[in-house]
Amino acid sequence: MNSCAQKQSFQIRDARLTEVEQLPAIEISAAQSFMSVPGLTWIATSDAMSADAHRKSIRTGTSWVAVNTMDTPVGFLTASVEHNDVHILEMSVASPWQGYGIGKALLRHLKQWALREKLTGITLTTFQEVPWNAPFYSKMGFVILSNKALDQRLASVLDREHSHGFPKGSRCAMRFDLRRIAHQK
Template sequence: MDTATLITVRPTEPKDAPGLPAVERSAAQAFTQFPDLAWIANGDVQSTEKHLELIEGGASWVAIGSNDVPVGFLNGIFIDQDLYICEVSVQSEYQGKGIGRRLMEVARQRAVFWGCMSITLTTFQKIPWNEGFYKSLGFKTLNAYELTPALYDIMNQEVDAGLPAEQRCAMRLRLA
């Protein structure tokens, strides 16, 4: 049986939060194949406290394995009339099995239910599991003049945190 078929996606619960930083650290190991981004593999991840805050906000889901342990997660916040995706991470040994796609589909369905106009996110360009992945889901890369003030601020915060501006982009999936 395929590993992905044994995965359940459900809303994140507070009991899941302590394990999510480890999932994000594991997912970040994929960046070691890009020398200029390899530092991300050992960089900061969302803290347990940040996960609890995002869970409280209502836009957080986990992919759970058969042992009820998270192997992936997606979390976001509401900005204006959009759902902004803060982070999507899948544990390294579960990557490439459709789990990120399933998490994104649950987020899309919920965003439609909530009446969001769009889903937005920021990501790396030219990284196959980043911009290319989101394009395969129907996201459009935004030009600088298409950035909302909130997305502009988020991108500036990412640069301040050390992410290379020239490799970043914002994307949008229109829902309405």
């Protein structure tokens, strides 16, 4: 099997506590894409999500990894349940594995999990203009929420992001309404 075919071969499964130390390296690798975005290059050298945050999500069953044929994580999605929504805390794919559909597969997996859990939506915050952020999620069925549509939780997340250095107005909250696909079944 050639290396291209091997890179395309992955599966999604629950993350394991033994993998916690590998996940920040995936996030740092993924963040290198920001080196090409003027004004956001600092993200490439920022801290990754803490191992403790990953542990918490793994223990609550809201963390999934994309693994290669050697069962090594190459991408992850870490989330938390907030009322009737599941909120994506971080989704990252290691740089060499980007462009193979791993992000889409992680989101499909999350949607199916959330439907089984009888949740009504998936939320996240992301950059509005970065191509692999809001435009990507829009293609996956997420909708940007207007400021008026933000609940207190999402408004607080955006405020915290601004206070941590994200340019004001560069970020947005998005939501995928799971009831759309629940009714199709």
